[in-house]
Amino acid sequence: MASTNTRVAVVGAGPAGLTVANLLRRQGIDCVLLEAESRAFIEGRPRAGFLEEWAVRALQRHGLADRLVRQAERQGAFEFRVDGARHTFRYAELTGHHHFVYPQQELVTDLVGLFVEGGGDARFGVGDVRLHDLTSPRPSVSYTDPHTGERHRVECDYVAGCDGARGVSNTYLPRDTTRVSRHDYGIGWLALLAEAPPSSDGVVFGIHPRGFAAHMARSPQVTRFYLQCPAGDDPAAWPEERVWRELQTRLAVPDGKITEGRLIEKRVLEMHNYVIEPMSYGRLYLAGESAHLVAPIAAKGMSLAVHDALLLAAALTSWYRDDNAPLAGYDGACLRRVWQIQEFSQWLSEVLHGPSAELGPSPDPFRARAARARLRRLLGSPTAAQAFAELYIGKHTDF
Incomplete structure (x- = not known):
């Protein structure tokens, strides 16, 4: 078996793994980056598009956000649409901070380029990744080379497990000392990408008895939409006619018609959260969705x-x-x-999804009306608005 000696083996080339690898390289700390997918795949895979300003500025300080800062749109307000009325929430005026709209695949493309062009050792398409001797001073990661089919071993001081919820890193934490806390929202989101110009400058949250809906501008030609749907729903049950009818209904306001276009992505997201504690074992340290998942709420x-x-x-x-x-x-x-964000996500979920409990097979009018009361307080109280804005932009989340 061929082997490589390095200081840190980074498993996974998403935002977490690529950030770790770039920062270590810039400090002169040798690392090897391993990714199961091809470079072309991870650079083209559509994913999230929002970054909080503190995160962008941190990446910028390390020289990792030049293109992002030049090209990304900045947003400082969003819109609730409820009962046929618009309610604009200007969080940048309350906090002095914005979101940057920059699709994850663009950030991944930037970070891969910086790492590889800077001389970093990145290996894509690796198979059957296994971690070894994690409690020893010299752990290792083995994998199958995609070109030769041979096994290769990377010996290191530490392993950074950044390969996400479906990766292998978190499976190496011992069951008897690891706690996994889970929360299932009991709903799904139909995630849609449409070849359609945005119908609004920013994010629109539609709160409706038929279910939540959202509009998020991605580019001048492409818009992201979400529709609340039953958990485990089949995307095939949502033909384009039904999708656009529900979006027009749930986001309806005077002079607020949604611009329609060809759907280029349609999949159902299961809305659940989890947190793994601790986020480390021996010489293995987890980062990102290897350790915790927060629904995109x-x-x-x-x-x-x-x-x-x-x-x-x-x-x-x-x-x-x-x-x-x-x-x-x-x-x-x-x-x-992590836990502060989990709590905020759960709180916001009730605002967005609670009113849909008024209808359906098991109506819950108490929950629906409590959710509306929560929204009225948010829109009517400057104190509540300030607290919400700071959490929404990530200004104060390390309590």
């Missing part, structure tokens, strides 16, 4: 992955400079923000 996933990656890269850098404290405190530092 509050558009927090990509920023949260960057948060983990910044902390992990800084902690590993400190370890190589004879400071063990940041690595010892990594779990706690990550999980404070």
Whole structure:
């Protein structure tokens, strides 16, 4: 079996893994980046599009966000549509901060380019990834080479497990000492991409008894939409005629017709969250969705992955400079923000989905009316609006 010696093996080339790898390389710490998919695949795979400003500025300070800052649209307001009326929420005026609209595949493309062109060792299309000797001073990661079919071993000091919810890294945490906390919202979101110009400048949240709907501008030619649907629903049950009828109904306001176009993506997202604690085992440290998943209700996933990656890269850098404290405190530092975001996501879910409990096979008028009361407080109280805005933009989430 061929082998490579390095300091850190990074498993997974999503935003978390790529951020870790780039930051380590820039500190002169050797690493090998392993990714199961091809480079072309990860650079073209549609994913989330929102980054909080603090995350962008952190990447910018490290020289990882030049194109992002030049090209990304900035948004500082969104719109609730409920009972046929618009309610604009200007969170940038309350916090002084914006969101950056930048599809995840664009960030991945940037970070891959910076790593590879800077001399980084990235290996794509690797198969059958396995982790070994994680509690020893010298763990390793083995994989099958996509070109030769031979096994290869990467020996290292640490493994950064950044390969997401369906990766292998989190399967190596021992069951008897690992706690996995889960929450299922009991609904799905029909995720849609349409070749249609945006019908609004920013995000629109439609709150309706028939179910939640959302509009999110992605480019001058493409718009992202979401429709609340039953958990486990079949996308085939949503022909284009039905999709556009529901979007027009749930997002209806005077002079607010939704621009229609050809649907180029249609899939159902299962709305659930989980948190794995601790986020480490021996010389393995998890980051991003390997350790926690937050449903896209509050558009927090990509920023949260960057948060983990910044902390992990800084902690590993400190370890190589004879400071063990940041690595010892990594779990706690990550999980404070993770749990605050989980709570916020659950709170916002009730605002967005609660009114749909008024209809359906098991009506729950109490839940529906409580959700409307929550929305009235948010729109009517400056104090409530300020607190919500700070959480929505990620200004204060490490309580």
